[in-house]
Amino acid sequence: MTSPDPKIIDLINAKKESGESLVSLEYFPPRTEDGVKNLNNRMERMRKNLNPLFSDMTWGAGGSTADLSLELALKMHQTGHVANMHLTCTNMSKNGDPVSAVREALQRCLDGGIRNIVALRGDPPAGENEWKAADGGFTCALDLVKYIRENFGDQFGVSVAGYPEGHPNAISELEDGEYESLSEAEKGRCSEFDGVKYVCKDEDYKKEMDYLKQKVDAGADFILTQMFFCVDVFKTFVEDCRKWGITCPVIPGLMCINAYPGFRKMTKFCKTRVPADLDAQMESMRDSPEEVKAFGVKFGADVCRKLKDFGTEVLHFYTLNLEKVVYGITDELGITSNLIEKSNETDAKSMVAVGSAWARVGDSVRTIYGEGIVTEIRKDGVTVVEMSKWILAYNQKPVAYLQKGHFQKAFA
Secondary structure (H helix, E strand, C coil): CCCCCCCHHHHHHHHCCCCCCEEEEEECCECCHHHHHHHHHHHHHHHHHHCCCCEEECCCHHHCCHHHHHHHHHHHHHCCCCEEEEEECCCCCECCECCHHHHHHHHHHHHHCCCEEEEECCCCCCCCCCCCCCCCCCCCHHHHHHHHHHHHCCCCEEEEEECCCCCHHHCEECCCCCHHHCCHHHHHHCEEECCEEEECCHHHHHHHHHHHHHHHHCCCCEEEECCCCCHHHHHHHHHHHHHCCCCCCEECEEECCCCHHHHHHHHHHHCCCCCHHHHHHHHHCCCCHHHHHHHHHHHHHHHHHHHHHHCCCEEEEECCCCCHHHHHHHHHHCCCCCHHHHCCCCCHHHCCEHHHHCCCCCCEEEECCEEEEEEEECCCCCEEEEECCCCCHHHCCCEEEECCCCCEECCC
8 A cells, every 4th residue: 555645736845945857747548458568667667767746647538548547547656656647527427427437536546545636628529529518517627626626625736737828729710911910929829830820819818817817716736738839938828827816836738749740730739839940840850750859859958948947847748658758858958867878669659549549620531532631520420531642623632521430540
């Protein structure tokens, strides 16, 4: 029987004046048994090599990995990590009760020694674009924070998500000519994909910050941010938090650049701002995986140095269940020495998330007609796929309308 984990906020406060370079790590549940076995081995190696302040385990879209996420989080705790388990209120009904599964998960965490939870609303379940609350269930992360505090008091440390560029649902597509009328703050958050610009407008950003303040006031101890690649965006977000009276720690979520396809997919999915120089460098290396990883180390270390200079207390790495780039960054920062030489990613192909099997808008899929790109997922379950290899008159591409089960997601 292991002792309960300390609360992360207590660890942060205890080390605030130490000047230590603190790191934390985030993992996701793999799809296969081999993937789970390999991940357990990797988490143990990274714990010994990096001594992370805490380690996160994500919770799959639509509650898809509920049991596995909990099992892996408990394994983390049992093997010496301070486990920080993500918990969402998406698709968590059990026997018609929209709250019981959440209550059960929290109780299992408590009984198993886990004392830290990331309270999230969560993404829609497989095949759906819109998030919908169950009748009588949670409607948002704020409800979940309140529930934890009302039913478990201060037994858990609670963290919440923050979005420096705005939540993807709050980001709007700009019309032609609209960019010039944006405020300087809006231009600082603006992203562009396929010639189309997107931004969380000031009025929507204000709503985001108001809501974040509500989550903290309801009992959240600290904030973990969505990924970003522009340090100034993070700095502005932290400064805005202080203006809103949010005084808790704000920990930057750092997406390690491991591969060109994953970088392009994730930034487009989240509408993340990609600085022009980063965009150009990534494009120049698109066909050189090793070069991308090496660049990911240099770029990540540069971002971390700027964050440390800004006064950031903890660097939170989205590992993507891999180690080489993380080790390279910590080597560059002087936190570790020559760890990158010890990295082993021969199991990389097994590190595919459960939810990765689900196709979403923008994903490549294989069909009986060939490969294509998902352009729409309709409420009736029909998926619209624009075929990639056929070109018709006037540069048009044929479109297929497919039911679930008639296509498979294509992995890079």
